[in-house]
Amino acid sequence: GEDVEQSLFLSVREGDSSVINCTYTDSSSTYLYWYKQEPGAGLQLLTYIFSNMDMKQDQRLTVLLNKKDKHLSLRIADTQTGDSAIYFCAESGVSGAGGGADGLTFGKGTHLIIQP
Amino acid sequence: NAGVTQTPKFQVLKTGQSMTLQCAQDMNHNSMYWYRQDPGMGLRLIYYSASEGTTDKGEVPNGYNVSRLNKREFSLRLESAAPSQTSVYFCASGDTNTGELFFGEGSRLTVL
Numbered sequence: 001g002e003d004v005e006q007s008l009f010l011s012v013r014e015g016d017s018s019v020i021n022c023t024y025t026d027s028s029s030t031y032l033y034w035y036k037q038e039p040g041a042g043l044q045l046l047t048y049i050f051s052n053m054d055m056k057q058d059q060r061l062t063v064l065l066n067k068k069d070k071h072l073s074l075r076i077a078d079t080q081t082g083d084s085a086i087y088f089c090a091e092s093g094v095s096g097a098g099g100g101a102d103g104l105t106f107g108k109g110t111h112l113i114i115q116p
Numbered sequence: 117n118a119g120v121t122q123t124p125k126f127q128v129l130k131t132g133q134s135m136t137l138q139c140a141q142d143m144n145h146n147s148m149y150w151y152r153q154d155p156g157m158g159l160r161l162i163y164y165s166a167s168e169g170t171t172d173k174g175e176v177p178n179g180y181n182v183s184r185l186n187k188r189e190f191s192l193r194l195e196s197a198a199p200s201q202t203s204v205y206f207c208a209s210g211d212t213n214t215g216e217l218f219f220g221e222g223s224r225l226t227v228l
Contacts, residue, residue: 008156031215042120042206042219043159088158092215103149103174103210104217108158 004107006089011113018076020110022089025070029091032065033104034074037086046074046087076112084114118142122207122220129197129227137192137223139207147210148190149174149217150182152203159206165190197227 006022024032030051035043049056049063049072056063062075076083090104122139129135141148146167151159151174161174163182171182179201181193190209194201204224208217 033215040222042221043208043217044219045216048215103147103151103161103164103208104215106151106159108156 004089004091004105006087006107006110008108009111009113011115012079013115014079014081016079018074018079018083018112020074020076020087020089020112022072022074022107023070024072024089024091024105026091026105027067027070031092032063032072033088033090033092034061034063034072035088035090035106037088037109039085043088079112079114081114081116084112086111120207120209120218120220122205122223124223125221126224127226129194129225131198131227133197134193134195135197135225136194137205137207137225138189139191139220140189141207141209141218142188143209143211143218144187145209145211145218146187147212148184149208149210150180150190150192151206151208152176153206153222154203162192162205194225197225199227201225202227 003025012018033048034046036046037043060077064073086109088109089107120141149164150162160176165171165184168187183191204222207220210217
């Protein structure tokens with residue numbers, strides 16, 4: 001079955017880069033996503049990457065996709081205290097866009113802790 | 117912009133009581149979802165509805181029922197609550213063009 005794995009915690013110093021890693025099992029996934037959850041709130045989409053791309057950059061965020069190894073990473077440059085949150089990796093599976101069928105499969109989330 | 121609205125935000129139940137979590141979206145999405153979030157478990161899909169009039173089981177459907185009342189509304193019902201259903205419940209709707217899921221703010225349920 002589908003499975004998404006990510007480490008539970010990452011601690012970085014303010015101003016450094018954060019790299020959150022994720023591995024997935026469903027090679028047919030069309031889209032892969034990064035969601036952010038701040039305390040007491042729901043999940044919000046940070047960015048997503050289509051499976052035929054290797055990299056996507058959006059301001060301080062860089063997503064790298066290695067399809068061969070089924071590895072996805074999220075790099076946050078110049079990490080700020082406002083980046084402190086839980087980051088979820090998710091895959092769409094065969095359903096393509098993922099929003100029209102059986103939803104997304106989420107990892108357990110990585111708690112990003114910012115040290116001053 | 118309301119997006120996805122779910123109620124109530126907090127609820128405490130006794131074992132055996134019933135309740136319904138309400139969810140509504142104003143983005144004209146066809147698909148809607150109910151997830152539960154537990155420490156160390158991430159998000160797990162309870163039920164989903166690909167379109168008005170259809171519902172399907174997700175990963176953890178036991179102890180729950182759902183109703184897709186119309187395109188906007190998707191409710192989750194606990195007929196006889198159990199302590200194992202203590203969790204934070206999230207409703208979401210999906211944009212089939214982009215694949216993005218839009219989440220509500222969550223409903224924190226405690227079953228004593």
